[in-house]
Amino acid sequence: MECSDTVGKSLAQNLCKKLEHFADAKSIPSNLIFSMDHALAEYLQNLVDHSDAHHANVAFEYDDASLRVIIKDDGKPYDILAHKPVDLRVPFAEREIGGLGIHMIKKMLDHVTYESSNGWNTAVFIKNTRSS
């Protein structure tokens, strides 16, 4: 299933609803959707807040092996895989406030890829059906 939207305030809400409909139609287990819903919402909100993107296209795929979401946007490239990880060993009172969204994406998914070419950025999110 593929869908697209202009990048604006409601982007994350709109496309997470599409994920919900896709999950209902495919009877996808709730633990997979829980993780993918959070990861997708965080990534799309970053696009809205920081990328200057105008368009985002999202494709949802599901089979016995995994749930996959492919997100393409025409904004400024930002490789989330290169982002400095949140250090949970730092005492809570001194913890940096930023970076939690990307931390959640990486922790909640089994595999993430990112590439940028010809003015389009592509992130692929994978949650394996056998993961907890």
Place this chain on the structure above:
Amino acid sequence: MTPFKHLASGDNCEIIVDRRIDGETANQLEIELISMEKTAFNTIYINLAACNFICSAGLRVILQYHRKFKMAKRKLLISRLSPEADQILELTGFKESLVESV
């Protein structure tokens, strides 16, 4: 006016969050906590028993106001948790410092 219910008991007040904490709800939660700063409650609890989604913006609001309340020698803590909220707080390292049973 925010969409949250409250349960006040002595020096404590519990804010009931019965919906997703997405970007919009995170803003509403911040407004709620700003108004709580003006009250005399010593401890503010956020009840997440019916909340199954917390975005990073919501976590940032909770962390920011946890620090503000602490500086004022007051407390902002999480009371009840849904299994989903529990998972989010655990993987972001918030649980140990914020969760206390009412």
